Amino acid sequence: xxxxxxxxxxxxxxxxxxxxxxxxxxxxxxxxxxxxxxxxxxxxxxxxxxxxxxxxxxxxxxxxxxxxxxxxxxxxxxxxxxxxxxxxxxxxxxxxxxxxxxxxxxxxxxxxx
Amino acid sequence: xxxxxxxxxxxxxxxxxxxxxxxxxxxxxxxxxxxxxxxxxxxxxxxxxxxxxxxxxxxxxxxxxxxxxxxxxxxxxxxxxxxxxxxxxxxxxxxxxxxxxxxxxxxxxxxxxx
Numbered sequence: 001x002x003x004x005x006x007x008x009x010x011x012x013x014x015x016x017x018x019x020x021x022x023x024x025x026x027x028x029x030x031x032x033x034x035x036x037x038x039x040x041x042x043x044x045x046x047x048x049x050x051x052x053x054x055x056x057x058x059x060x061x062x063x064x065x066x067x068x069x070x071x072x073x074x075x076x077x078x079x080x081x082x083x084x085x086x087x088x089x090x091x092x093x094x095x096x097x098x099x100x101x102x103x104x105x106x107x108x109x110x111x112x113x
Numbered sequence: 114x115x116x117x118x119x120x121x122x123x124x125x126x127x128x129x130x131x132x133x134x135x136x137x138x139x140x141x142x143x144x145x146x147x148x149x150x151x152x153x154x155x156x157x158x159x160x161x162x163x164x165x166x167x168x169x170x171x172x173x174x175x176x177x178x179x180x181x182x183x184x185x186x187x188x189x190x191x192x193x194x195x196x197x198x199x200x201x202x203x204x205x206x207x208x209x210x211x212x213x214x215x216x217x218x219x220x221x222x223x224x225x226x227x
Contacts (some may be wrong), residue, residue, distance in 0.1 A: 031213060043204070043217050056213075089156060095213075101148065102215065104158035 002026070004105035006092050012111045018080040021108045023092030024073055033102060034067055034077050035091040043091075049075065082112045115140045117207050119218035126195050127226050133180075134190045134221050136205030144210035147181070147188045152220075153201040161203070164188065166210075192223075200225045 005024040013019055025032050034046040047057045052069045060067070064083070069075040079086055089109050093102040116139045126132035138147070149161040164172045164181050172179050176196075180189045192199055205218040 033213070042219060045214065048213055050213075091158060093158070101146075101160055101163055103160065104150075106155070106157045109156070 004092055004094050004103055006090075006105035006108050008108060009106060010109050010111075012113065013082055014113055015083055016081045017112075018078065019082045019086075019110060019112075021077040021090050021092075021110070023075045023077070023105060025075070025092070025094030026103055027073070029094035029096050029103075030072065031095040031097060031100075031102075032069060032075050033093040033095075034075070035093065035104075037089045037091060037107070038087075046077070046090075079110075082110075084112045086110060087112050115142075115207065115209070115216050117205055117216050117218040119203075119205055119221050121221045122219070123222045123224065125224040125226055126192075128195055128197060130195055131191060131193045132195055132223065134192075134203050134205075134223065136188045136190070136218055138186050138188065138205075138207045138216075140186070140207065140209070142209050146208045146210065147179075148206040148208070148215070149177070149179070149188075149190045150204045150206060151199075151201045152204065153198075158204075162190070195225050197225050197227060199223060 007022045030051050032049040037043045046059045047067045048055050049069045067077045089107045091107045093104045095102045118137045145166045147164045151159045151161050162172050162174045176193045178191045202220045204220045207216045
């Protein structure tokens with residue numbers, strides 16, 4: 001079975017540019033999570049979708065960040081405009097339901113120069 | 114407040130030996146789940162093992178087992194017959210039943226000496 005798929009694996013961009021990260025959850029999972037991992041802050045939950053609907057976006061840092069889930073098999077996390085402090089590894093995770101264990105994708109390492 | 118503490122920033126063990134990673138948590142809930150995730154240098158977060166708080170029996174997955182002490186709020190991970198591929202960051206995480214929010218520890222870096 002395919003796990004959670006994320007693209008790109010690496011992204012290097014200049015400050016001010018728009019960045020779009022993509023995620024395909026495990027088929028049949030109805031909960032999707034976006035996380036950010038940094039050395040300073042560890043793993044932070046950015047947003048949680050259930051059945052394609054955003055349930056909790058309290059972790060989204062600011063208005064420059066937005067996330068969508070147009071269907072059960074695809075989600076995007078967009079940063080516009082990007083800043084150097086957005087440099088981090090961004091993970092997407094999915095679960096069968098909100099109460100089940102979460103399975104993570106390989107992550108996207110974002111570097112903003 | 115619900116917190117997860119991993120007091121060992123780094124541990125090292127000789128290949129083929131056994132190592133135990135510590136995790137404590139603070140909660141007033143009675144129904145919850147505990148997890149250990151592994152993050153190797155490839156950075157993928159891999160679920161290693163889970164434990165339901167209502168189960169008295171400690172969870173086991175091949176060479177990985179936990180020592181769950183509910184009263185002490187302790188959840189340690191034992192890795193037997195350590196292998197080079199076990200080298201990674203190990204994160205302990207907690208979740209209240211029927212909730213999606215995972216509370217994470219800071220992680221323990223495990224080094225395997227050949």
